[in-house]
Amino acid sequence: MPVQRIFVGDIQGCADELDELLDRATSRFGKRFELWAVGDLINRGPANLRVLERVHELWAKGRAFPILGNHEIALLRTALGLRTPSRLDTLGEVLDSPDGSFWFEWLRSLPLVRADEIGGFPFLMVHAAAFPGWSLPETVRRVGKIEAQLQGTPAVLRKLLARDHGADSGSRIARAADRLGHLVSCRSLSEDGAWSDAEPSGGSVPWHECFAPDESDYGVVYGHWSLQGLHVASGIRGLDTGCVHHGRSGDGFLTAWLPDDRGEPFAVPDTRFWKIRGHRRYLPRD
Ligand SMILES: [Mn+2]
Structure with missing residues (x-):
């Protein structure tokens, strides 16, 4: 039996729901599964350390493949x-725990994207948005340079994560910082290609409307957009269904996607999802 790849949306410290998912995966597949997490493992939810420990344990065994989301970047920024x-x-x-610096270093060692194949079909996993118009090899090469800066000296890291590049706004590091923002936070694109984390409005459209899987020749798995919810379209799987927002305006779920290695994994319709309902409300009422 081949190893089942299990993609999971934004966990955000919802350790009980992650445990429920992992228990279900273990009873179904034994150890023959991998956890591919789209980022935002932490923040807003109740049990960030437990989530980090679970994912790290699987990662150390070569069975978890997490990437960074905006909340991991927020942790790095806050710590600095x-x-x-x-x-x-x-x-x-996390930050105030005795292992705070361990988690800081582990998180910044993680990639911003992962590229691989499912049943021979190439895909990109990214937290918020792919770059429309970039091929998969081009994306991996360009994002690799940003990852090198994330893993660079403290001075380089600090420059990359600074919000205001002032007089340096046209510099290489400012461009890298802008691309980092696109990868982990983008929801909409304006006509001139500028990204925003805001919901699409008059002058902007959802980023994936600009991404043509047929021309790009690769599928995209992403998260980050709980208000949009589960997004199943040809070549695209958006998995953030707002587990940590459970009870805000309805039920929130931790959603997993278990693609089939045979056939066309990114075709529609697709019913290969597991949904773990949020166990309780986590966010305070306004
Ligand atoms: Mn996010």
Whole structure:
């Protein structure tokens, strides 16, 4: 039996729901599965350390393949004093733990994208958005340079994560910082190609409307957009269904996608999803 790849949307500290998913995966596949997490393992939810420990344990055995999301980047920024914690943050649990620097270093060693194949069909996993118009090899090569900066000296890391590049706004590092933002935060694109984390409005469209899987020849698995919800379209799987927002305006779920190695994994319709309902409400009422 081949190893089943299990992609999972934004976990955000929802360790009970992750455990439920892993228990279900274990009873179905034994150890013959891999966990591919689209980023935002942490923040807003109640048990960030438990999520990090679970994923790290599988990662150390070569069975988990996480990438970075905007909340991991927020942790790095907060630790470096480049960001003021938000009211809803639960990052202190990680940052103030005795292993805070261990998690800081592990997180910044993780990639921003992963590229591989499912049943011979190439795909990209990214937290928020792919770059329309970039081929898969081009994406991997260009993003690799940003990952090298994330893993660089403290001075390089600090420059990359600074929000204001001032007089350096046309520099290589400012361009890398902008691309980093696109990868982990983009939801909409304006006509001139500028990205925004805002919902699409009059002058902008969802990023994936600009991404043509047929021309790009690769599928995209992503997260980040719980208000949009589960997104199943030809060549695209968006998996953030807002587990940590459970009870906000309806049920939130941790969604997993278990593609079939045979056939066309990114075709539609597709019913190969597992949904774990949020166990309780996590976010405070406004
Ligand atoms: Mn996100």
